[in-house]
Amino acid sequence: MNKRVIILILDSLGVGYMADAKNYHPQDVGAHTFHHVIDSNPSIEIPNFEKLGINQILQHPNLNKEIQPLASFGKLNLMHRGADSFEGHNEIMGSKPKKTYQAPFVENMMEVKSALEAEGYDVKIPDHDLPYLLVNDLVIVADNIETDYGQIYNVSAPLDHISFDDVLKIGKCVRKNVRVNRVIALGGENVTPNHLKNSIERREDGLVGVNSPKSNVYKKGYQVRHLGYGISPEHQLPTIAKKAGLEVSLVGKMQDVIYCEGATKRPGVDTENVMKDILQEMKSVQKGVIAATVQETDLAGHAQDSARYANRIQLVDNFLPQIFEEMTDQDLLIMSADHGNDPTIGHNQHTREKTYLLAYQKKCRSVDLGERDTLSDIAATGAGYLGLEQTENGSSFLPFMKRR
Template identity: 75%
Template sequence: MSRRVIILILDSLGAGYMEDAKDYHPQDIGANTFRHIIDTVPSLHIPTLEKLGINKVIHHATLQTCETPLASYGCLNLMHHGADSFEGHNEIMGNKPKKTYLAPFIDNMEEVKAALEEAGYKVKVPDENLPYLLVNDLVIVADNIETDYGQIYNVSAPLDYIPFEEVLKIGQVVRGHVKVNRVIALGGENVTPTHLQASVERREDGLVGVNSPKSNVYKQGYQVRHLGFGITPDYQLPTIAKKAGLEVSLVGKMQDVIFCEEARKFPGVDTEKVMKDIISEMDHVQHGVIAATVQETDLAGHAQDAKRYANRIELVDYYLPSILEKMTDEDLLIMSADHGNDPTIGHNQHTREKTYLLAYQKNVTSVNLGVRETLSDIAATGADFLGLNKTENGTSFLPLIQRK
């Protein structure tokens, strides 16, 4: 019997701030990404999400509430600290979050410099007043200035001058000598070393790093690999499925942040491309996992652009009927998010929010799945549905769902 689990993550589409925000993230109190987008754009048109039962979670007056929705519904709390896409996605796939620490790159710069030099690289600090590492006169190691303070270091490169495999090796040396949440190795084509260095900025809070959009690394030939702290792919749904002989496809940002050897990978930021790639893979994957992330919602949140955010949600909704039509009775669709990014909250960083949960199977009665402890319940349920070994973290909600 062929079975498929389709996981669709709308990056940062949170459903209300978590209770612990008052203790650790007071700036996020009051955040509710989904509701506040609808408040700003009350004309939001998402008829398929309404039929699936999204308003059983959001409870917004302008949305239609289906009393007998197609999908089971609920919310998921974040188990990882803060609100991070990489940790969120790895938690979604069954990883138990590990405790990292926060530190600006300057706190680790000398140790990283020494490690890179020991590995044979030429390393210098071009400007003591704007401290970052320049490796082999090409690659910049510095803070990620597009996310929360002290969580991520970037290894940025002009890929016309150095192959990405070498950039990744540099990133792995950095990863081996720091305990922050993430090291990101990234680069783009048609970017000169001079322009890349000219794109280094100091943020208001003191972080120093490449302004990635300004550097143009995203525009052509973009490549990226996220190197996490304490991540164990062997106990995550994609790798468990692959080792069991099942097919695995990772689409959009999902393939950036989840490591699964030999998975089919479909990079892409454009929402329409991501949705079309999911639909296309449903014609190829007979038994296994299709996992995808729509990233443009998160980018709109960072830009504090609620209208753009609403437009991306509508585009996802436009393609959902095609996914539902292609599903068989032996398929399971799970939709959720990885954290929040409320464009109306007053800052442009991720917000610590629980996420909505929709789980759809044909001919299955909708049930209230409640508020669950971790995003990992998604992977635990997927593994249960496919008859696989358990993931490292999470509890399956499959026993709550029964066929009509």
């Protein structure tokens, strides 16, 4: 049988703050991204989400309460600390989150410098008042100044002067010698080494790093690889499926944050294009995994633009009938999110929220899947459905789904 698992993640579409937010993320208490987006946009129309059963989860007065849902439904808790897209996606794909630490790069700088030098690199600290590492006079290792304090280090490069493979080798050396959440190796073309160095800034909280938009790395030939702490693709659903001879397609932001050697990759940010790419992959993939992320919801959350957020949800909803039509009786569609980003909460960062869970098969009846411990239950279920070895983390909810 040609079974397929289709995973559709709406980035940051949370459904209520987690209980531990009271202790660790008090700024997120009261967050409920999906509910508050509907509150702010009472004319929103999401009939296909409603058909699947979203209001079994949201219990929102503006949505239809009488519809008999097509999908099984529930909620997923975050096992990773905080609320992070990279960790969230890797948890979704079956990784068990590891305990990281937070520290500005300057606290690890000398250890990283020694490690790079031991591998034969020329490493300088050009400015002790603005501390960062300059590797082979080309690559800058420093804080990521576009995210939360002390969680991510960037390895930034001018790709007209060094190959991305060589940048990645530097990034992997940094990764081996630090325990922060992430090391990001990135670079772009038409970027001079001097322009990169002139884009170094100190943030108000003291972090020092490249202002990536100012450096122009995103404008032409941008390449990036996220290196997470303690994350092994070998134990994630896409790699397990690929090694078993199945097809794997990663669409949109999913291909930015999940690594799977040999997977088909369809990069994209525009929601309409992402949805069209999903449909295209459904026409070509015969058996395996199609995993996609809609990113513009998260961008709207960061912009605190609830109207834009609602518009992106509606656009996804408009495409759902085409996805249903392309589905066979052997397909399993799982929809969820990776964390929250409530545009009404009063700050522009991710919010620590549970995520919604909708699991739809044409031949299965709707059941309440309850509140589950981890996002990894998505991958565990996908692996079980495809008859694959289990992922590192997660419990399958497949036994609860009943045939009609």
